[in-house]
Amino acid sequence: MEKKKLRIGVIGCGTVGGSVIRSLKLNRQALKKKTGIDISVVKAFDKDKNRQKEFPSIFTSSAEDIVNAPEIDIVVELIGGVDYAHGIVTRALKNGKSVVTANKALIAEKVKEIFGLAEEKNLYMGFEASVAGAIPAIKTIRESFIGNNISRILAILNGTTNYILTRMSLDRLDFSEALSTAQEMGYAEANSTLDIKGIDTAHKLSILSGLAFNKFVHWKQIPVEGIEKVEPIDIGFTAEFGYRVKLLAVAQKKDNTLDLRVHPALLPMKHLLSMVEGVYNAVYIEGDMAGKSLFYGEGAGGGAAASAVVADIVDICKEIAQKNLPCSTLLYEDEKLTTVSMEDIYTRYYLRFTALDKPGVLAGISGILGKNGISIASVIQKEESPEKAVPVLILTHRAKEKSMRDAISEIDKLAFIKKPTVLLRVEE
C-alpha cells in the first residue's frame, strides 16, 4: 500500500498539540521534499473551545469524529490521563489508525494491551514524547543501541522536581518555597503530587526499562520515594561531601536480576547527571558496546514534546508510505543557503600578545584594536619583567573576524611585539 498523502487528526490542542499543528503546517513543504510524503493535519479537537480559535478550519466537534474519520491515517492523542485516553487510543487502533501519544501514564498503565492491539492490527504506536520530552530516549534505546546489552540507566525524568532541587541547591530555598516558585514559573502544576512523589518518574522508568531490558515492570511494582523529605540541610551537607541531590530513576541489570527504583540520590559533582539543572532532563546509559552515553535536553514544554510527536508522525508516515529510503532526505538541498566566509564571522576573541614590558604597550595595542572597532572585555598582565617579553592577555567583546585580522596584523608589526599574536575564538 503506497500512500503519498497522509492525514493526521489531533486530539488535545494545548501547548503540545498546538505546537504540533503549527509545526506540521509550517514545515509541510520541507517535510514533503525530505520524505516524499505530503503530511497534513485535517482534523483537530479540544474540549476547551478557546483553543479552536487558532485552527478554525480544521476544528471538529468531538474526539469521536477524529477517531472515526475514514480519511485519517494517524490519530495523535495529547489529552493525558488514563481512562478516557485509553478509550480514544483503543478505538483509533480498532478503526485501523496508527497512534502517536505523549501519554506516559497511559503507556505505563496499559502497555501490553495497547501494543498487543497495535501488533494485531498491523499498526504503529509512537510514544517518543512520553519520556524525556525532546530527547530521543526511546528511539536511541530501541534502534541506536539495539546491538548493546544495556546494563544501566540513570535518568532525571521529571523537570518539576529537578527545578525544585536546583532552586533548593543554588538559592538555599526550602522545599515548599521552591515548590511555590516552580508553580509561579509555570514549571509545576497546582497539584504536582505525581511529580513530587516520584510517580511520574516511575511511569517513565517503567517505559524506558521495558525497552532497554525487554521486561515491562508495572510502575506500581517499582519502589518509589519522592523529594518531599529532602531538606536544605541535606543539600548543604551532601555538597560538603562532594555530591548533588537529584530525583533519580535507576535501572540496573546484573546477571538475570533487574534493580529498578526511583528516589532522591546523591550524585558525585563530576558526574554529568549532576550538572543537569532546572527543568532539563537527562538519560545516562551504559551499554556493552556503546560504553557510557548521556542524552540531555528539554524534558517538558510544548515545543520539546511536540518535537518528539512530529518525529513519531513522520516515522510512521514513512512506514505507511514505504518511503523510508535513507537517501531521499539526503539529496534534498536547501538552495537558498549560502555559507559565511571566515572573514565575516562575529565572535568574541582571546588574544595573547607577547610584548616587551614597557610603558605604552597596552595603549598601543588597545589603540589599534579600538581603531578597528574592537572593544576589550578584560585584560590580564601578570608578570613584570623590564628585560624580556611577557604575555598580555585580552578577552574582547564580539567583533568581526576581518577587523580582528587587520588589527592583529598591524599590532604584530609594532616594535615591542616579539612574537606572532595567538588568537582563539570564544563560543557560548
Next chain:
Amino acid sequence: MEKKKLRIGVIGCGTVGGSVIRSLKLNRQALKKKTGIDISVVKAFDKDKNRQKEFPSIFTSSAEDIVNAPEIDIVVELIGGVDYAHGIVTRALKNGKSVVTANKALIAEKVKEIFGLAEEKNLYMGFEASVAGAIPAIKTIRESFIGNNISRILAILNGTTNYILTRMSLDRLDFSEALSTAQEMGYAEANSTLDIKGIDTAHKLSILSGLAFNKFVHWKQIPVEGIEKVEPIDIGFTAEFGYRVKLLAVAQKKDNTLDLRVHPALLPMKHLLSMVEGVYNAVYIEGDMAGKSLFYGEGAGGGAAASAVVADIVDICKEIAQKNLPCSTLLYEDEKLTTVSMEDIYTRYYLRFTALDKPGVLAGISGILGKNGISIASVIQKEESPEKAVPVLILTHRAKEKSMRDAISEIDKLAFIKKPTVLLRVEE
C-alpha cells in the same frame, strides 16, 4: 519483497569490524526475537591474514568475493581511506547491495555521488558510525529532530584532540607531551595529522551540517584551524577568564547564511560541552522546537563504532524485510529477568541523624551500624550545642538496604535520637 533471513558481508575486520561480527553472532537470537529477522554475517575479509583466525568459517579470499556474492544483502565497509573504499562501496551498490560504512572521509568526499547511486538503485546507505561513534547524532538530526529548524550545532567530534587538550588542561602538559601520551595510550595514531589539524573534524562537520541544514558543504570549503598552536599558557589564562579550550565544530544558520568552521575555541566552564573530557565526543544542538540538547558518548574505539554499525545494519534489515512494526520489538519479553526487591539492593548511604550533643552518641550510632555490617566512610558533626539536638551526618560504604533499615530502626529508638533519621542513597 519480504525477506526474513538477511546476510551480511564485512570488509575490514579490525577493532570495529571484529566487534560487529562478534556482536551480531552473540545477539543473533535476541535480534531475531526483537525484529523477526535472522541476521547473520556470512562472509568477512581483511587483508591482514592474522585477523582471519577469529572467524575462519566465514573468511573469504578477497573483498570482491563479498561485493559480488549473490546471497549478500548488505556490505559493511570498514577499511577506511577514500579511493579503495569508494570502489568497494560503488561496486556493492551497483550489485544491488545496501551499504553500511563508518568512513567519514569517504562520505565527506563523495557524499552526493554515493547517495545518488543508492537512491537510483533503491538501496540504503547507513553511515551513523562515521560521526561521533556510538552517539546517534545522524539519526537524531535526520529523524528525531526532523520537525525542528536547527539553528546551531557545536560539537566535539575528535577524541584524539580532545584527549590532548584535556591532558594539557588537567596535567599542564605541553602539546607535544600530550600528543606522545595520547600515542602511548593508543588514543592517537603515529600519524595523527588529520586529527590534530582539524581535518577529521571538518569531515564530520560536513556530514552533520549537510543533514541538519540540507546543504552539503565540501570539507575543503570549511575554514579549519588545528590545535597545534594551543600552548599551555593559553589553557592556563583562559581558565582564569573562566573558559576551557576545545577543538570545536561550529555550524550556525542565520537567515539564509550558514557559518561553518572548525577551530580551537573557548567555552564557558559551565557549558556542558566544556565538561567533555578525554576521548569522549559530544554534539550540542539548538532547534526551534527541541530547544537545547546535548548528546554525549564514546567517539571512538571498536565497541562504540560497532554499536552504530550494528544499529544501521538492523535498521536496513527492517527496511528490506519490511519488518519495522514498532510494536514487535516491544512485545518480546526476556523471561529470565526477575526484579530485585528494594531490601536487597546494595548502595552507599547518606544518613542524617538528629541527636543530642552528648558523649557516646557517635559510639552508639556506629555500634549499631557496625553490628549490621555497615561501615562508615565519613562523618560530619559541625554544630556544638549541649542543650538541643544537632545533625550528625554519615556517609557509609556500600551496604544492603535491609541491613540499613534494620540499623536505622534500632538507632531511632535510642534516647538521644530526637527525630526520625533521614536516609538518601548514593549513585555513582
